[in-house]
Amino acid sequence: MSTLRKRITLGALCFSLCAGISSAVFAQSLGSPISESQLRGFDLIAPPDGSGYPGGGGTAIQGKVIFESRCSACHGMKGEGTSAVTRLVGGDMQSEKRPIRTVGSYWPHASTLFDYVQRAMPADAPKSLSSSEVYQVIAYILNMNGIIEASLVLNRDSLQQVEMPNKDGFIDSSQAL
């Protein structure tokens, strides 16, 4: 931990020196306290560790109906896409040719699908689905990709168990200089 502290102090020092002002002037405290419970409806982050998931749930069978009415105009009836960026199904990372990268072939975590659909989809009306509808429609996308059974009830517990085919396909480069 001490190295992190050191890095923080050094970073602060460098920034203030570069900017030509002393760090003393930063001693301001204008933020207002807020509690995590007040942020429950605001914080949509749903990371792989399972924190932050709402209740509710459902199956791909239920999700098919939602997909066909709310998603297929842009993503195709079978998730085949209406453009390269809207294809949601298929692909193979090991193919000889340039691999097609989709939710099914490329994404390392199922949590990302929940997180993204909840915050950004459908693109013409983001955040208009209930939590159960999000579970259901992503269950259908995972099912079309052959990753889960149509009858699996997807919820915050079962989503955690879903293994994505390309889960080991990524290398964290965040500390590369």
Place this chain on the structure above:
Amino acid sequence: MSKQELEKVAGNGLINRRHLLGLGLAGVGVAASSSLLGADAGMNLEIPSWSKQPGPGASGYGSRSKFADDMQRLSGNPNPLYPGGGASRSPLHQLQGSITPNSLHFERHHAGIPDIDPSRHKLVIHGLVRQPLVFSYEDLLRYPMVSKIYFLECSGNSGTLFGPNPADGTAQSIHGLVSGAEWTGIPLYTLLDEAGVEPEAQWINAVGADAASMGRSIPLNRAMDDVMIALFQNGEPVRPEQGYPMRLFVPGCEGNISVKWLTQIKLSTEPSHFRDETSKYTDTRLDRKSLQFTYPMGTKSVITSPSGKMKLERQGVYQVSGIAWSGRGSIRRVEVSADGGRTWADAMIQSHQSEKALARFLIPWEWSGGDAILQSRATDSQGNVQPTRTSLVTEKGNISTYHFHGIQSWAVNTAGDVANVYA
């Protein structure tokens, strides 16, 4: 001064950059303008009409000359299947210096530009902190701020050059997802310190208030460095398309992590693995493994004039000019070649060489009417040298098309037409 007195320093007409200074510059001026003057010889100059009547007076908000309004960002057509999504590119071939006017700064949106009322906007810092805090815009305006000039580049910039065939484009259409500005804001660590970072926190997760609630994760050590919450751009409040009322600004790194319309910073032990750091903005290598969180932008330069789709109308001396930048330091050197990389000459770096900012370079070049291939090669203060396109593509493949920073070639043919080529 005759052409022979201009000292040639590399093949195919490159002239010593010292001719840009003092006496030498006069020499270049004569060489370049003599034919122009010749064309108008015999014409008498008269007092123009605008010198004979008063013009309109001062105004509350300035606008550019109607004779200069062809300078536009280049954007695609609106796509009903991607509402508000897409990008616009800066007109690099028309801009000078190293600062992009705010109205011409490139854009990239994932769900359009939100119309944010700053009095209702909130910035929340929470997660692994001693005290979660919420800040209003008014609160933030009261903090001491820092100002720095930085470039901002989309990691998809120049990505077409990974493709098998050279795009028939301009400096704008190929490279226009880079811009430079002075950003003013609050060092992020100030606000993180105020909330009190818990020892186990390792990442910040930043989310915008646009309809996509775009999110990115950034390691805490990087976030504690030169990252700021930017409130002003070139002296005025950050424009809506740049994140009004506030954006994260992560100098030197791919533009996407400088989350616009910033509303949430959550501290955690692990990254969130948002869609835009897994599905997108990741770099799949030839072995099919993909690099995630590849933030810094490479050492790069682009010749903006002469550049794609321009035409050299007559033989003579031209100023080869362009911009160079590096996500890892300042620009120490830019070399230019007129013979496709066989010989190189040092260009003059015109602007102050500050860290993670655009630097303008210049070198005089005499075009004698033959074929030429113009290239530029940047070296940064860390010693990183811009690679050739071939070595970059050989190393990275073209499964992913982010982070292109290879040397690009503009071919000039005997008719004077300039085009992007692979050389």
